[in-house]
Amino acid sequence: MRSIDSDADLTARATIRNVALRLFGERGHEAVTVRDIATAAKVSPALVLHHFGSKEGLRSEVHQFAGDAFDALFVELDDESLEQMLAEGGASASVAEAFARAFPPGSPLPAYLRRLLLTNDPAGSALFGRWHTATRRLLDAMTERSGTALSGDPAVLSAFLLINDLALVLLQNHVAAAIGVDPLSPGGLDRWAREVTPIYAAGVFRAGRES
DSSP states (O other), X not given: OOOTTXXXXXXXXXXXXXXXXXXXXXXXXXXXXXXXXXXXXXXXXXXXXXXXXXXXXXHHXXXXXXXXXXXXXXXXXXXXXXXXXXXXXXXXXXXXXXHHHHSOTTOSHHHHHHHXXXXXXXXXXXXXXXXXXXXXXXXXXXHHHHTOOOSSOHHHHXXXXXXXXXXXXXXXXXXXXXXXXXXXXXXXXXXXXXXXXHHHHHOSOOSSOOO
16 A cells, blocks of 8 residues: 655645645645644745645645545455454454554544544544445455354444444544553554454353353
C-alpha cells in the first residue's frame, strides 16, 4: 500500500493534499482556512486554489485519498489472509493490526479517521458502512472455509468485531496510558492479541470450573 509519507509522492498538489489531511485531522476542516494550508505547505493561497479550485475541492480530494487508503486495508485481506485468520484465531488480520502495518507513527490518517467517525461526518458514515460490509464478507468466508456456523446475528457480530478493532485506533492514546504501551506498536499488538484472541474463541466468563 502507498504510504501517506512516501517520498515518491512529492508533487506540489500532493504536498498540499497531505498538509490539508493533517490539518483537517488535527482541527477539523471547518477550523482550517486555505491560508492555514498554504502556510503549512509553504506555498501561496493562490496555488492551493489553482490546484483544487476551493477549500471544498481540496476537502473532496482529501476524502477520496483517505478513503482509498482505508478501503485498501480490507482489499489486502485475500484468500491467504483468510487462511491465516483461521489458523491464528482472527487477530492477525484485524483492522487495528492492518492500521499499524500500513500507517507508520506520525501518519495523519488515524487522526483523520477519528474525526470522520466521531463527528457524524457523512464520509465517515459511508466508510463505516463499507467496512461493516467487508467485515461481514470476511466472516461469511471464514465460516464457509471452516465449515462452522456463526453463533449469533451476523450483522451484529460484524459490527461488534469492527468496533472492537476500531477502538484501538480511535482510543489509541487512552489505551496506551491505561496499559502502558502503544496498542498499535508491534509489542502492543502482540500483548493485545494474546488476551483478545481467547475472548473471541471462548468468551470472557465461565459458568463454572470443570470438575
